[in-house]
Amino acid sequence: MKMDRRNFIRMCGLGLLGLGATKADKIFADVTKSKYLRTASLQGKRWAMVIDSRKCNDCDDCVAACHKVHNVPDINKKEQEVKWIWKEGFHGTFPDLGHQYMTEKLEKRLFPILCNHCDNPACVRVCPTKATFKREDGVIMMDYHRCIGCRYCMAGCPYGARSFNFQDPRPYIKNMNNEYPTRTKGVVEKCNFCAELLVKGELPLCVQACKKGAITFGDLNDPASPVRKILENEATIQRKPSLGTYPSVYYIV
Amino acid sequence: MYDKKIIIPILAVIVVVLTYPIWSLFGKGAAAPELDLNTPEIQALAEKECIEDTEFMRSNHMELLNEWRIKSVREGTNVYVASDGQEYEMSLQNTCLSCHSNKENFCDSCHSYAEVNPDCWDCHVGGEL
Numbered sequence: 001m002k003m004d005r006r007n008f009i010r011m012c013g014l015g016l017l018g019l020g021a022t023k024a025d026k027i028f029a030d031v032t033k034s035k036y037l038r039t040a041s042l043q044g045k046r047w048a049m050v051i052d053s054r055k056c057n058d059c060d061d062c063v064a065a066c067h068k069v070h071n072v073p074d075i076n077k078k079e080q081e082v083k084w085i086w087k088e089g090f091h092g093t094f095p096d097l098g099h100q101y102m103t104e105k106l107e108k109r110l111f112p113i114l115c116n117h118c119d120n121p122a123c124v125r126v127c128p129t130k131a132t133f134k135r136e137d138g139v140i141m142m143d144y145h146r147c148i149g150c151r152y153c154m155a156g157c158p159y160g161a162r163s164f165n166f167q168d169p170r171p172y173i174k175n176m177n178n179e180y181p182t183r184t185k186g187v188v189e190k191c192n193f194c195a196e197l198l199v200k201g202e203l204p205l206c207v208q209a210c211k212k213g214a215i216t217f218g219d220l221n222d223p224a225s226p227v228r229k230i231l232e233n234e235a236t237i238q239r240k241p242s243l244g245t246y247p248s249v250y251y252i253v
Numbered sequence: 254m255y256d257k258k259i260i261i262p263i264l265a266v267i268v269v270v271l272t273y274p275i276w277s278l279f280g281k282g283a284a285a286p287e288l289d290l291n292t293p294e295i296q297a298l299a300e301k302e303c304i305e306d307t308e309f310m311r312s313n314h315m316e317l318l319n320e321w322r323i324k325s326v327r328e329g330t331n332v333y334v335a336s337d338g339q340e341y342e343m344s345l346q347n348t349c350l351s352c353h354s355n356k357e358n359f360c361d362s363c364h365s366y367a368e369v370n371p372d373c374w375d376c377h378v379g380g381e382l
Contacts, residue, residue, distance in 0.1 A: 038329060145322060183376055184372075
């Protein structure tokens with residue numbers, strides 16, 4: 001076969017390209033040929049919560065249940081505290097709704113608040129590493145492996161639902177739950193709508209823990225779901241609706 | 254060359270000193286760690302096999318765990334179907350460590366021998382804590 005120098009170099013280049021392609025193929029392939037399954041499907045769902053504040057009283061069962069299982073540290077310094085679900089007065093919960101002649105009962109009432117798992121989440125838009133992302137079923141998840149601790153999401157979230165780990169949280173966890181990870185210094189954390197239970201078809205811990213049945217959980221896309229039933233029959237509000245985040249947590253006041 | 258008698262011995266000493274870390278290790282390879290598989294949970298198993306065969310796990314466990322991380326955190330799957338059809342919950346803490354409950358004699362012994370420092374344990378609760 002006759003080949004001039006130019007063609008020879010061209011063929012060499014092509015050959016190298018081919019070599020690179022096989023390598024890249026191996027890099028992106030999964031190590032296993034195995035399959036991955038979900039016990040509960042994510043498709044077509046949009047998880048939501050309705051909190052009936054009339055039934056909610058002084059207890060802290062929802063907070064305790066969540067923080068115990070998820071290894072949320074108990075840090076006393078207010079500016080460094082970590083919380084997934086906590087309680088706030090009316091004016092803290094609905095800053096644009098209160099007025100000076102509200103009933104005393106409403107003035108004193110405490111509302112459980114948590115990540116709203118917004119349909120249009122500001123935190124997801126600002127996260128530079130996609131460490132926080134919106135799942136198909138509407139749950140706003142944190143991938144702590146990717147979080148670089150820039151705290152843009154904390155600035156973006158209008159509900160203060162995110163906490164930063166200013167230090168190693170482990171010394172502040174009294175009873176470690178060995179079945180759930182902790183977080184580490186330098187990552188942001190928040191409520192995950194109990195994604196680890198949803199995948200097994202179970203209800204979130206705060207819903208299970210509430211003895212008064214004040215918290216209802218379900219699929220917004222399913223007209224027969226308990227949340228949709230309540231939303232149809234009761235007057236419900238969201239926190240800071242004017243911001244256009246479309247929260248998935250609704251309140252009955 | 255001037256001062257040959259001084260320069261050459263000094264050069265030789267410098268070469269010896271600089272290469273000391275290399276030749277001092279010849280023939281002194283640290284023994285490969287013995288992995289301890291003797292935990293009550295493994296003893297209780299009828300068939301003492303990991304989720305995939307030993308050879309695969311030994312060379313690919315880190316990539317398998319990375320894959321599990323992506324599939325469970327980002328894609329919302331929770332069950333791994335092994336090549337023999339068995340199904341396992343994808344969890345470092347609740348699946349891997351439930352058998353390998355001796356993290357120090359299993360994970361750590363090899364990782365410190367190979368001088369790798371995976372940061373899994375910053376968050377995942379492992380072994381005795």
